[in-house]
Amino acid sequence: MRPPWIDAAWSVWVRRREGGRVPHAVLLAGPAGLGKRGLAADIVGGLLCTAPGPDGRPCGACRACTLVAAGTHPDLHRVALEVNEDSGKLRTEIVVEQVRALRDALAQTSQFGGWRIALIDPADAMNGPSFNALLKTLEEPEASALLLLVCDRPGALPATIRSRCQRIDLRFPARAEALAWLSAAGVAGAVGAETLDLAAGNPGLARAYAEPVARAQLETVLRDLAAVGSGRAAPGDVAGSWLKDKDATAGLLVLAAQAVRVAAWSTLGQGSPGKSAAALSGLTAGADFQKLAQWWDRANAIREQLRAPLRHDLLLLELLRDFRAVLRPSTAARG
Template sequence: MSAMPWHAADWVRLQARRQRDALPHALLLCGPAGLGKRVFAQRFVRGLLCARAQDGEACGQCRSCLLLDAGTHPDVVTLSFGLRKDGTPRTEIVIEQIRELSARLAMSSQFGGWQVALIDPADAMNAAAANALLKTLEEPAGQTLLVLLADAPWRLPQTIRSRCQRIEFTVPAVDEARTWLEGQGVAQAQVALDAALGNPGLALAWAQEGALERRIEVRRDLAALAAGRGQVTEMARRWLDDEAAQRLWFAAQAVADERRAQAVQAAAPLASTMDGEALAHWYDAANRTRDALRGPLRGDLLLLELLAQWR
């Protein structure tokens, strides 16, 4: 499994603990999406369970590796969003799932080695599920490893976080990220990194899916509204129909650039008549709107209100 260069230090530390037979019973892999937490977790679990691992790297050919490839390894369970009784996917991990997981981990390993449970996204557990998991964390079975993955670890209770060995994934140095992106075939590596605020995994995904063109369009839309052109209703509908949350990310980024330009009395790219304080308020509102899109409120009304404030 391909390693990302900014994983190296955490990988070495974790393997050193494994060699000392001092692995924790629970790991919390956390940090922004796009930094390879899940790649790291899968790579580590494969090496942990592999019968012929070398320096923590799985051989890819033993029985354990083949079962992992097929998704049928009996000592690995992945817990994520389940289905409701009507067949629709849940938006949170619930207590029944944690109880089933705890019962599974209470049984002996079928291969006589490690049992591994991955909870992803762990920050989607509701309060009851988190409380149920706490008992398993407090009374871990031997050779059982819980791996929690979270983009927003602050949503987890402190009681959960304090009982896990935390590995924090952070944005790497610009040169390292750009070199890696160029190695992935991204022609506009620096532009993609700027769009993703230095996050190389996010930059790669956005470069591949055409998000950089969407970023230009968002800035063009905001400049048009600032100049009194464009229709708010049409713009809100278009944003809602095509990656609204991503567009709001780009909008907030554009307004931050506008505020910085005003502060140094440079040519502001959006030519807004808002002052620095108003731009800061709109920046916060754009981020709140992006979060609110995940909730029950109507997205079209949220975007209409935000864009009307900008105009």
């Protein structure tokens, strides 16, 4: 089921297209979880498809659509994070060689006689030299060529890039609309409301939080935070258990930050006190709201730092110690 906010963004695109106003560059931006990638695929597919539907979306069956699906359409150039051949690991940046190759590809004539499209995703993963190379391409646009930039954090793109792109922004829908969509997706009632609070209003993320794996992670996080906060568990032990499965650590930190945020707001009478709030709000009720807010900001910042080769055990230990200190200032000294 396609969410209503995607349909709204699609209408904006179709109106531009039908008015013959397809720009040279489009920046498709918005928080993760709202369906940007599916929208980008429809924009790309709709331009390349030889028999699009009445709504302008790709048919999914013609030769062009088959080639797009197989990743071999000669007029579609994808730029994404690539594996570094030296280390065998996925790069964390889109490097300048990739953008130069893209420029060369767009300078060729179309193989199918139609649009040539470059899809850069995630666009905010480009580094400085990549942005500079892209800027040259944006300054000398080719006819019938579209650059489609997709990213979660448009603010991370230089203003010179942003100003040369037409924006399509996906935004969180109103709460009632998000709840209706969640309900239709099988996440109804109190669970829908609770996960939407936990996801800070992002319905795509809320649906992910309703999955069994995320529910189990939330149980773990709530139990551990309550234990640390009440002094029943040592911060070091909890840090160790959160680091056992390295792939899960970032997810646990996000849930911890979100749960504390929901609990803190609920003690101020904001939002529905779901399970996460109920489990923690007894502890957070007496704490300084500003300090709690600083804490969940730090938890989110540390999630980013998990990508860097730092002592993750120490980062988490300090974070959990601080959580206890915020809740129980008098016992902080005991660590």
